[in-house]
Amino acid sequence: MSNAVLATPEVPFESRGLDKKQTWWERLRKGDEVVHLITLAGGWSILVITGLLVQHLWVYSRLSRHAFGWHFLVDSTWDPVNGVFGAWPFVYGTVVTSLLALTIAIPIGLGSAIFLAELAPRKLSNALTFLIELLAAVPSVIYGLIGIFLLIPVLFNVVPYVQKYFGWIPIFNGTFYGVSYFSASIVLAIMVVPFIISISREVLISVPVSQREAMMALGATKWDVTWRAVVPYARQGIMGSIFLSLARALGETMAVTMVIGNVAQVSTSLMAPGYTIAAVIANEFTEATGDLYLHALIELGLVLFVVTMIFNALARLLMLTMKGHEVVG
Amino acid sequence: MKPFDLSQLSRAHEVRFAADESTDEKLPWPQFTVAALNFFYGTHQALKGINLIVPNKRVMAFIGPSGCGKTTLLRTFNRMNETIPGTRVEGSIRLGDKDLFSFPATRLRRVVGMVFQKPSPFPKSIFDNVAYGLRLDPSIRRREIADKVEQSLRRAALWDEVKDKLHQSANGISGGQQQRLCIARALAVEPEVLLLDEPCSALDPISTAKIEDLLFEIKNSCTIVIVTHNMLQAARVADYVGFFLNGELIELNRAKQIFQNPEMQQTQDYITGRFG
Numbered sequence: 001m002s003n004a005v006l007a008t009p010e011v012p013f014e015s016r017g018l019d020k021k022q023t024w025w026e027r028l029r030k031g032d033e034v035v036h037l038i039t040l041a042g043g044w045s046i047l048v049i050t051g052l053l054v055q056h057l058w059v060y061s062r063l064s065r066h067a068f069g070w071h072f073l074v075d076s077t078w079d080p081v082n083g084v085f086g087a088w089p090f091v092y093g094t095v096v097t098s099l100l101a102l103t104i105a106i107p108i109g110l111g112s113a114i115f116l117a118e119l120a121p122r123k124l125s126n127a128l129t130f131l132i133e134l135l136a137a138v139p140s141v142i143y144g145l146i147g148i149f150l151l152i153p154v155l156f157n158v159v160p161y162v163q164k165y166f167g168w169i170p171i172f173n174g175t176f177y178g179v180s181y182f183s184a185s186i187v188l189a190i191m192v193v194p195f196i197i198s199i200s201r202e203v204l205i206s207v208p209v210s211q212r213e214a215m216m217a218l219g220a221t222k223w224d225v226t227w228r229a230v231v232p233y234a235r236q237g238i239m240g241s242i243f244l245s246l247a248r249a250l251g252e253t254m255a256v257t258m259v260i261g262n263v264a265q266v267s268t269s270l271m272a273p274g275y276t277i278a279a280v281i282a283n284e285f286t287e288a289t290g291d292l293y294l295h296a297l298i299e300l301g302l303v304l305f306v307v308t309m310i311f312n313a314l315a316r317l318l319m320l321t322m323k324g325h326e327v328v329g
Numbered sequence: 330m331k332p333f334d335l336s337q338l339s340r341a342h343e344v345r346f347a348a349d350e351s352t353d354e355k356l357p358w359p360q361f362t363v364a365a366l367n368f369f370y371g372t373h374q375a376l377k378g379i380n381l382i383v384p385n386k387r388v389m390a391f392i393g394p395s396g397c398g399k400t401t402l403l404r405t406f407n408r409m410n411e412t413i414p415g416t417r418v419e420g421s422i423r424l425g426d427k428d429l430f431s432f433p434a435t436r437l438r439r440v441v442g443m444v445f446q447k448p449s450p451f452p453k454s455i456f457d458n459v460a461y462g463l464r465l466d467p468s469i470r471r472r473e474i475a476d477k478v479e480q481s482l483r484r485a486a487l488w489d490e491v492k493d494k495l496h497q498s499a500n501g502i503s504g505g506q507q508q509r510l511c512i513a514r515a516l517a518v519e520p521e522v523l524l525l526d527e528p529c530s531a532l533d534p535i536s537t538a539k540i541e542d543l544l545f546e547i548k549n550s551c552t553i554v555i556v557t558h559n560m561l562q563a564a565r566v567a568d569y570v571g572f573f574l575n576g577e578l579i580e581l582n583r584a585k586q587i588f589q590n591p592e593m594q595q596t597q598d599y600i601t602g603r604f605g
Binding site: 219 | 409412435436438442443452465514
């Protein structure tokens with residue numbers, strides 16, 4: 001090795017203050033620590049609130065849990081007078097109305113989003129989007145009223161024809177009273193469509209021009225560009241909008257209870273009245289007499305929580321399996 | 330503007346194209362014949378009276394400072410500019426002996442392929458990326474697609490690097506590989522012309538060298554027009570170079586001529602780095 005000596009810096013490190021450790025107080029004063037604490041508190045509060053929620057639902061449903069066990073989930077009897085409670089009609093109603101609502105809302109919402117993002121002139125698109133976002137802010141009781149005064153009278157005219165030609169299919173048969181799973185699903189669909197449109201439009205618009213141009217340069221038509229390049233690129237965001245809608249549909253209370261009929265029964269026919277978890281809790285909570293009744297309602301809340309979790313988990317799983325060729329960065 | 334005499338333009342350029350005595354190759358026929366071309370973005374005129382011939386199965390490079398119109402001209406060749414609202418074209422471009430604007434744009438773009446500045450693979454597998462253009466044409470059978478994908482990847486000198494991961498995401502390969510994938514994707518539909526818009530500006534020197542090598546191979550079967558900011562690249566890959574300034578074609582000549590003995594003072598200034 002050579003004997004070369006490295007030159008020492010003319011100003012020693014110590015005098016530049018680089019080696020000084022900042023005290024906690026200094027970091028606090030400069031803002032770093034404040035931001036850290038605020039965001040930390042925000043993050044933890046979510047976990048704490050969720051934890052408390054589950055804990056409360058768990059503790060205050062104990063009588064019902066002890067009385068019925070797992071049987072609670074599959075029992076169709078809801079008889080407050082005799083103190084027999086089963087959640088199945090409500091779980092069934094919740095799941096059926098939500099899934100049917102999405103089946104109706106996804107094509108309409110996605111179609112509208114594609115129109116607004118890809119085809120409509122930007123001014124028209126912005127104006128319509130404003131109106132659509134306004135729809136998302138309408139209170140759900142208004143949607144319930146629309147269901148009762150607008151939708152159900154129309155359905156009374158339409159459903160007989162459907163039943164005449166398709167009545168042989170189990171989901172369409174039976175007497176139609178206006179209030180039904182079907183009516184509730186349509187109202188729910190109308191309520192979630194604005195979410196799907198608004199979010200999907202946003203992600204469709206944000207697909208990079210490079211993707212569109214690359215597709216166009218291959219000789220793709222406008223439709224090919226939209227359907228084979230833009231929509232696949234945006235599919236994660238679109239799925240996100242659908243899951244948000246699903247969560248909304250599962251938990252919707254007011255509008256559903258106004259048009260579903262509030263009958264605790266399980267019917268194959270979508271034309272029959274039914275009930276949902278959120279609706280029964282809202283309707284019966286104030287008049288629940290006796291601890292068991294109250295605990296049964298709270299256990300329903302727990303069940304709704306679990307159902308929502310299951311749907312979210314399934315959604316995540318679906319996303320993961322689709323993630324095969326993910327956009328990274 | 331004076332009415333434009335196409336025959337004169339052709340002859341002028343033929344002389345130029347033939348001016349290289351070192352080869353006695355056959356004269357290339359004009360792939361594109363551009364006459365009195367003006368292009369407008371709204372009121373801004375991006376191209377001013379461009380006349381030029383792009384010879385078949387040669388590499389032509391467009392150089393010039395940013396905003397000089399070279400990319401605009403490139404994008405006019407496959408009519409990508411039409412997709413931008415408020416643009417307007419005047420003058421004529423002929424593809425071979427046909428009016429460029431007489432074709433449906435979607436069919437034209439299968440004949441005139443394009444590769445962009447930023448590698449833009451679709452968020453799909455490597456195989457699907459190359460097959461994308463093929464699948465747009467329903468007359469191409471499923472069995473042929475796999476063959477054509479392999480063939481295109483080989484032409485883009487990418488096959489050996491990706492043959493074991495054809496069904497992995499195209500986003501997982503390096504930027505240089507992605508750009509060659511985009512070239513393979515453009516080549517898969519067997520275009521007559523390949524337009525390259527600064528294809529190497531986002532790549533490292535090794536990836537750039539690979540793409541330049543590749544262009545030498547492709548030009549046997551394809552006319553290549555490349556826009557580049559890198560004058561060394563133009564000197565390396567191009568047979569002909571056009572120098573643009575402020576929307577005008579200042580000089581068009583053999584690459585050697587442009588870089589060794591340009592006719593115009595502005596060209597001289599640009600290639601010696603006095604401006605731009």
